[in-house]
Amino acid sequence: MATGRATVTSSPLEIRALKVVRSAAPTSLIALALFAAVRGAGVLVLAIGSWWAGRSPLKVLGASWDSVWYLKIAANGYGRTQMWPSTHGTGSGLIQSDFAFFPLYPTLIRLLGSVLPGGLVPAGILIAWVSAAVAAVGVYKIGERVIGPRAGLLLVGLWAALPHAVVLSLAYTEALLAALAAWALYALLRGHWLWAAGLAVLAGLTRPTGLAVATAVSAMALHAIVVRRSRAPEVWAAGLLAPAGWAAYVLAVGVHVGDPLGGYFAVQRHWGSRFDFGVGALRSAEQVLTGGHVPLATTVTVVLLAAAGLLAMLLVLDRTPLPLLAYTGILLLITFGGAGYFESKPRFLLPAFPLLLPMAAVMARARPRTAIVVTAVLAGLGYGYGLYLLLVARVPL
Structure with missing residues (x-):
């Protein structure tokens, strides 16, 4: 990115401090330590808030909303269905099936939970935390390659401080997807096609938006074949293999419900989720903008989606x-175009860390103390909002 290569003005003392830190540890470890500090403080705040509210921090971290579904799948396999009556008196409420959840994360929980003391809940949390740490290093490596080491560190700090970054500390799949996506993209940038494809397969088994990783690999393979006239076997193999994980699960669910091609999407519709080209999102935004009575989470979601759109434009302009x-x-297409669970959209965008590249590049031109203050303020706001989402708000996270 062009913005990341600008000259940074720092005082001699700041320059010497940076040199001392970099000589003491590899920058990847510094990035990991930064991420651990930001998110560790967030976990501490969440634990204190949970105790204050009379709730178990372990249950808040490991058994909130979708985490319960993953734990049930890990314990008993697939087959659970939950029905909700209609809120409009139509008699046709939601029919929620656990087949909407992709299998990699609950499989890992089951495997680790069988050997880890404490059972499935600590296993789910540990997998999420390790995945988040692995993702943070991958995010830094991409930032380092694209906009430089200093901006790469800021990219990690910003990602850890996002309003919905609390999800990276929960027993959710976003951390696992982010880890697989970051390293698949890094492999693509380095030209390691088969590594990228293998990680894309795993991402496709993690959650529906894992399709974005597979699309990136296949699109780049097509670009290499058509534009660069590549005839390398690994490029062809990567392009064909990348969507296999996502396609295999979607097809398996379809076969199970008796509709091989449309079965999985029918399961999603029964959850109230479908692709409506953004009509539902625009209606929610209209309610907020016209002063309608909506929860705070809805208003924040509209603001965050608008910010994501602006950052996306900057991302394109920054080459x-x-x-x-x-x-x-x-x-972005999946998140903006999908209907259902509007307040969950910022969570869906958590793995979209490249959106923060323009902001990290700009902050890298500021003095280090300024970047630290900005990151700290964002983190503090994120801690408070995370408490609100998990302990106060009555909307699905």
Whole structure:
């Protein structure tokens, strides 16, 4: 990105401090420590808030909303259905099936829970935390390659401080998807096609938006074949293999429900989720903008989606590498175009860390103390909003 290569003005003392830190540890470890500090403080705040509210921090972290579904799948396999009556008196409420949830994360919970003391809940949390740490290093490596080491560190800090970054500390799949996506994209940037494809397969088994990783790999393979006239076997193999994980699960669910091609999407519709080209999102935004009575989470969601759209435009203008654009573009398309659970949309965009590249590049031109203050303020706001989402708000996270 062009913005990341600008000259940074720092005092001699700041320059010496940075040199000392970099000589003491590899920058990847510094990035990991930064992420651990930001998110560790967030976990501490959440634990204190949970105790204050009379709730178990372990249950808040490991058994909130979708986490319960993953734990049930890990314990008993697939087959659970939950019905909700209609809120409009139509008699046709939601029929929620656990087949909407992709299998990699609950499989990992089951495997680790069988050997880890404490059972499935600590296993789910540990997998999410390790995945988040692995993702943070991958995010830094991409930032380092695209906009430089200093901006890469800021990219990690910003990602850890996002309003919905509390999800990276929960037993959810966003951390696992982000880890697989970050390293798949890094592999693409380095030209390691088969590594990228293998990670894309796993991402496709993690959650529906894992399709964005597969799309990025396949799109770049097509670009290499058509534009660069590549005839390398690994490029062809990567392009064909990348969507296999996502396609295999969607097809398996379809076969199970008796509709091989449309069965999984029928399951999603029964949850109230479908692709409506953004009509539902625009209606929610209209309610907020016209002063309608909506929850705070709805208002914040509209603001965050608007910010994501602005950052996406900056990402395009900054000549971002094509793999990052393709991946982020698909995530945005799925998030903006999908209907149902509007307040969950910022969570769906958590793995879209490339959106923060323009902001990290700008902050890298400021003095270090300014970047630290901005990141700290964002983190503090994120801690408070995370408490609100988990302990106060009555909307699905």
